[in-house]
Amino acid sequence: MSSPPDHASEAAAGPAPGYHAFEDPVHDRLLGVVLALGAEVWNLRERLGLLESALARQGIEVSALIEELALDPERAPSMTADRDAFLARFLRAISAD
Helix, strand or coil: CCCCCCCCHHHHCCCCCCCCCCCCHHHHHHHHHHHHHHHHHHHHHHHHHHHHHHHHHCCCCCHHHHHHHHCCCCCHHHHHHHHHHHHHHHHHCCCCC
């Protein structure tokens, strides 16, 4: 299995060196983080759509199954725990503590 191409690599570095949208350089770096995350989210959405289309071509309709699993009450606690752990890791990077 090959790795997906890194289409977000250009945005990962943020705005071009020397570019200043804000007086405080921290805000410029934060803008870079937001842009990089946006590029990654778009890449994931695009690849998920392609995967669903590829599976549909093979006769495997997964979109409805994904929605069904997302609403499964037995999976909800695990999904909530995973989401909370992700948010804790994400917010730890920007918290003062």
